[in-house]
Amino acid sequence: MTPSSAVLTKEQVLKQVFGYDHFRPLQAEIIDTVLAARDCLVLMPTGGGKSVCFQIPALVKDGLAVVISPLIALMKDQVEALRANGVAAAFLNSSLGPREQESVLWQAKLGELKLLYVAPERLFSGSTVDFLKRLNISLFAIDESHCISSWGHDFRPEYRQLGKLKQEFPDVPIIALTATADKVTRRDILKQMGVPDAPTFVASFDRPNISLTVLPGQKRLQRMVDFLEKHPKQPGIVYCLSRKTTEEIAGKLQKEGFRAEYYHAGCSPEHRSRVQEAFLKDDIQIIVATIAFGMGIDKSNVRWVIHYNLPSNVESYYQEIGRAGRDGTPADALLFYSFADVAMRQDMIENSELPEEQKVLQRAKLARMKQYAEADHCRRRILLSYFNETVA
Numbered sequence: 001m002t003p004s005s006a007v008l009t010k011e012q013v014l015k016q017v018f019g020y021d022h023f024r025p026l027q028a029e030i031i032d033t034v035l036a037a038r039d040c041l042v043l044m045p046t047g048g049g050k051s052v053c054f055q056i057p058a059l060v061k062d063g064l065a066v067v068i069s070p071l072i073a074l075m076k077d078q079v080e081a082l083r084a085n086g087v088a089a090a091f092l093n094s095s096l097g098p099r100e101q102e103s104v105l106w107q108a109k110l111g112e113l114k115l116l117y118v119a120p121e122r123l124f125s126g127s128t129v130d131f132l133k134r135l136n137i138s139l140f141a142i143d144e145s146h147c148i149s150s151w152g153h154d155f156r157p158e159y160r161q162l163g164k165l166k167q168e169f170p171d172v173p174i175i176a177l178t179a180t181a182d183k184v185t186r187r188d189i190l191k192q193m194g195v196p197d198a199p200t201f202v203a204s205f206d207r208p209n210i211s212l213t214v215l216p217g218q219k220r221l222q223r224m225v226d227f228l229e230k231h232p233k234q235p236g237i238v239y240c241l242s243r244k245t246t247e248e249i250a251g252k253l254q255k256e257g258f259r260a261e262y263y264h265a266g267c268s269p270e271h272r273s274r275v276q277e278a279f280l281k282d283d284i285q286i287i288v289a290t291i292a293f294g295m296g297i298d299k300s301n302v303r304w305v306i307h308y309n310l311p312s313n314v315e316s317y318y319q320e321i322g323r324a325g326r327d328g329t330p331a332d333a334l335l336f337y338s339f340a341d342v343a344m345r346q347d348m349i350e351n352s353e354l355p356e357e358q359k360v361l362q363r364a365k366l367a368r369m370k371q372y373a374e375a376d377h378c379r380r381r382i383l384l385s386y387f388n389e390t391v392a
Contacts, residue, residue: 010035013059014052017085024049026201031056034139034175039166039198041145041190042177046322047300048203050177051078054141057175058115059087063138064108067117068162070144073276075117082115091117092128108135124161129168137172140165142193145176146315149188151361154316166194174198179322180315183388205318205387209325210333212379217338221249224306225256227334228286234303235279238288239320241309241344249308250288260286263293291316300327306334310341312348313365314372314386337373342366 010031014020023031026042027049033040034057044050058065069075075091082089090104090113107113108131122128142148148159165174176189190196215223224238238253240246243264250262261275261284278284280299287293288308305324311317317335325331349362372382384390 008060010056010060013056017059017087018052018056023052024203026203027053030175030201031060033199033201034173035060037171037173039174039193039195040176041186041198041200042175042203043181043186043201044177044179044203045205045207046179046319047326048179050143050179053177054139054175055082055087055115057139058141061138063136064111064113065115065139065141066123066132066137067115067141067143068120068123069117070120070147070156070159072119073272074143075119079115079117087115088113089115089117092122093117093119094122105131111136120156120162121158124158124164129164133168137169140169140172140174142174142176144178145189145193146178146181146185148176148192149181149185150358151182151185151188160192163192163194180319180387182315182386202387202389205384205389206380207322207325208380209328210321210331212321212333212335212383214335214337214373214375214379217336217341220308220336221252223336224308224334225253227304227306227332228253228258231304231332233285235282235285235299236287236302236304236306237293237320237323238286238306238308239311240288240290241341243290245308246288246290250286253286253288258286259284260288263287263289265290291320299323302326302331304332304334306336308336310335310337310345310373311369312345312362314368314383315365317369317372318383318387335373342370 008016010028014023030040030042030053034054042050042053054065054067072093072095075093079089079091090107092101092104108116142162147154147156148162149155174193174195176193181189186200190198238249240249243266246262246264250260253260261278263272263275275284275287279287302324305321307317311320321333324333345366349359349366352359354362368386372379375382
């Protein structure tokens with residue numbers, strides 16, 4: 001869809017651009033809120049359809065939508081998907097050379113784009129804000145908005161600058177989106193964005209198609225091989241705490257005859273790109289990764305997620321298991337648990353340079369994760385109650 005296209009309704013865009021006949025729960029209400037130039041916060045689980053909530057208003061409204069996204073891979077994937085659907089989209093980040101960046105800026109200036117993805121650090125560097133002020137901006141979408149809150153599980157200082165957006169663009173609606181945030185984090189996101197009274201839309205966190213299992217941390221490799229043999233040729237992700245462990249486990253799984261590769265932030269960009277592409281194409285069955293892998297990965301047929309080590313908090317755990325079963329069919333989440341993992345996580349908190357207030361928060365989140373792992377009753381209820389949802 002180019003900027004010169006005839007104005008379509010949200011229903012027409014849903015069908016013609018994205019191929020769906022009906023909106024999922026809350027999507028239509030969220031889109032109407034943005035189209036009415038109102039700010040809002042959206043909480044939807046991984047695979048719940050968050051992107052449509054800002055992409056459709058971007059295509060219905062006149063002007064350029066600016067999407068703030070934290071990961072280069074995430075931007076690239078979403079822009080490529082939009083272009084494949086005929087939408088004029090581009091991104092600005094450090095992966096582009098000066099000439100490529102200049103080309104994108106000219107496209108925006110000439111009104112040839114509908115969506116522009118920008119890294120938060122790029123948005124407030126140089127003259128980007130002044131440049132955007134000269135354009136007709138239709139909306140700002142803040143993806144992974146939990147990153148703006150120091151109460152969240154993945155706080156990023158560069159996100160704090162996004163609070164300036166409402167000051168610089170008071171009449172442009174902001175839609176903040178995230179997959180996981182408790183009540184305290186939700187309130188803080190809105191406060192930091194400068195829109196404390198904006199409505200919050202919370203989709204159900206229940207993923208009944210994902211089976212939740214916790215096993216003792218002893219003999220992890222053998223237990224994992226037994227699990228994988230019951231899931232022949234099914235793609236999945238193994239999450240590990242350290243880069244070294246990802247490489248070791250990937251090597252051991254390869255020796256067992258599995259098509260496995262490792263992925264972490266210390267790998268070269270070429271390695272990460274190759275592994276991610278091979279996984280998306282089903283050339284690789286298993287990705288053994290740190291949390292550097294997964295955010296925004298659009299692969300609907302992931303059938304299982306294994307946590308080789310205990311996650312640091314429930315939010316991260318929920319977000320990571322949500323990468324399985326995005327197609328709605330049965331999937332499995334297996335968590336290995338040991339006291340050694342808890343002790344390791346506690347040491348990481350104590351040895352960090354975080355202020356004491358943040359350490360208190362991290363300890364409390366780890367305690368909730370430990371309670372989940374040790375629970376002897378329905379874990380689904382525990383997960384949902386964490387996000388203030390009850391299950392029937």
